[in-house]
Amino acid sequence: MKFDTPATTNPIDQLKIIGHATSRIDGPLKTTGRATYAYEWHDAGSRPAYGYIVGSAIAKGRIVSIDLSRAKAAPGVISIVTAENAGKLGKGNYNTAKLLGGPEIDHYHQAVAVVVAETFEQARAAAQLVQVNYSAAKGSFDLAAGRDGAAKPPGRGDDQPDTNVGDFPSAFAAAPVQLDATYTTPDQAHAMMEPHASMAAWDGDKLTLWTSNQMIAWTTGDVAKTLGLPKENVRLISPFIGGGFGGKLFLRSDAILAALGARAANRPVKVAMQRPLMFNNTTHRPATIQRIRIGAGRDGKITAIGHESWSGNLPEGRPETAVQQTRLLYAGENRMTALRLAMLDLPEGNAMRAPGEAPGMMALEIAMDEMAERLNLDPIEFRARNDTQVDPEHTNRPFSQRQLVACMKIGAERFGWSARNAEPGKRREGRWLVGLGMAAAFRNNLLMKSGARVRLDRSGTVTVETDMTDIGTGSYTIIAQTAAEMMGLPLEKVVVRLGDSSFPVSAGSGGQFGANNSTSGVYAACVKLRETVAQKLGFNSADVAFSDGQVSSGNRSVPLGQAASDGELLAEDSIEYGDLAKTHQQSTFGAHFVELGVDVATAEIRVRRMLAVCAAGRVLNPKTARSQVIGAMTMGVGAALMEELAVDKRTGFFVNHDLAGYEVPVHADIPHQDTIFLDETDPMSSPMKAKGIGELGLCGVAAALANAIYNATGIRVRDYPITLDKLLQRMPDA
């Protein structure tokens, strides 16, 4: 189905099932421990052997020699795979660094071997006996040092590293009120709870991988490319994924090493990447240095806005696109953005939840707070004065929907924003300095082709099959809701099967594009199935109603299952998009509000209240949408207060590479969180009229905290995370 004109009324608008707070259909499996994650397919492979990964002990250089003799002689060892004996390996389209290093080493903890043994304990013990002799080379590990030498990265289509509109330098120089500030965001880790894990089994030259992956089609292709197999010979199965956040968008070494190990051992092999390896072996969100310049008139109108960002990556890696939101979020006639990329020999930088906007908003929304203060304006009023209903770089291009101002105003009222004292450091409650902060939320809505297959059986049950994944986002449930709404069934009559490369290719999970696109693909398949059913039952398909398990037209009504009485009916289709995203800018908007206390003596920060107001198209399931947003808010608290991969700049690795050293928020850090979704439908986005929400919830949160800390203490910290040491010396007198 081609979606190239704005959606009109369709069966989804009945909202019998869509739009209702619905408990997850996979909830009973997950809460009772019956959902099967990648490492848990006991019935699938016969007696799998265990693989244990050996990671490089240097960040850059070469392997001179590997001595496997002691490891091979260890009890239970079946085989050991290294680059030397793995055969020729390609590199996946979505990988920057090789997944099995040697002889060249590209980054610390790059896999250099997998030891396969009868038991996990034997594999782990033998892995310690692998003797690798390295010759280390000098590498670059310091983004700040690499900043001056950073280059302009190549552009990709509409995405160019430099943008210029009007005359930024002159307008900025002439502006009566100016801000020129530099902010930094650190390297961050996805740190999803389920480690990267895979089980591989070969049948001749056909490979089955039970794995944990967000993008089944990308990864199937990359497995094939890496191993030199035809794509048809690779089957991926990933129905449950223990978190991804972008870290499982791509093929990673657990899957390739399981496949190579299984080939060498001649039996199924499973590999779970050990937690301490994950932070350096896999991808991370790259650190940024961001310079923001804003010029405004005394009326509070922005006349010039400029945003430059520096990040680093391995050769062939991409920059962190932290300036993205600045191209669209606020008005201003004169504008510029620039991305620069330094070559670093740290592990591969890549997408983490809301790549670009998450770190970009961390900086921009502090800058907006600073600018509001210079203008003596309330931060909400300043943002509202610079609202734009058109793409500010292309003013003939309207936003499809843009309720930023409404989000801020409704949030302000709900949160009690008027109680905020504009003068910082003035509200004291016992040992706490109390502050309020806010930030805008912004993230683009992306359209991706997405397919699905639907089957109707004679019992009137509809089964949906698509390679879409559920990484905690609620895909199972919203897909079931979509099919139920379309086919006029209760939720219990829909079965959803996901995450299998033998199913039609979907948008997958990433970039907050999963929900809108995958359900639209299911919508398209259901439209086809409705036609098939109507035809089969001898209805004129134009005026047939599907509801309560019945198909009716005029005064004739037939049970849906009857259409399949002489055999299952099957329909398959995809949603494909026309030009609507070109003619209209599609984005999602919101506002974040935070109240926190800072201990006057210790500078300990405690978050007290949080609210997010979101305008992101139709909310398909308010229950799972709320979860997406509160989860993102929680990740935003981590970004603001604690998350930082500490770089050892001499030897080139992330030092705090486990869950004890890389701190993420725990229960004690997170108060009750409130969310509000504005009533919105976006007919430009899809027949579902929905947009993404899972990343919107993250964009701006950290800045709202930073602004609240400033409001509490009068201390402006521009380098994340805002840890106590950055406040202590500057705390106001107790």
Next chain:
Amino acid sequence: MATVSFNVNGEVRALKLDTRTTLLDALREHLHLTGTKKGCDHGQCGACTVTVGGQRINSCLTLAVMHEGDSVTTIEGLGTPEHMHPMQAAFVKHDGFQCGYCTPGQICSAVAVLDEIKAGIPSHVTGDLNVAPELTNAELRERMSGNICRCGAYSNIAEAITEVAGRPA
């Protein structure tokens, strides 16, 4: 190798194990009870929480052979999809999870936390050690802090536990 036998979810299980096998791997790899999750294998995340003799522990931090004769309860022992434990049902109702990987550990911990408070065991945030701790939001969050949820379901988890404890959220 050594033999060990313990009771898991009401059933006596005898195993012959490499002495280095953790209780977690005994459950997952040998008994195929994979509801108990391995998030870190280092006592840093809580995904492997089970109860042994009614007390919650990180099963990755203890060797299986140390549990001769013990009674272990895992998430599978609390309830089934058809007959969920009240805590499991409350997690579903309040959407106290997303990816579900930390969830068995959260639920086992939550059940044990309520017992600990009932038994009068104080925590770091208990103000007065001479008074029985109450089930406040602060107590609950403090006691649950060994169970990381990267999906960030904490606010909903707190509501689920509070409902089971019988105190309005």
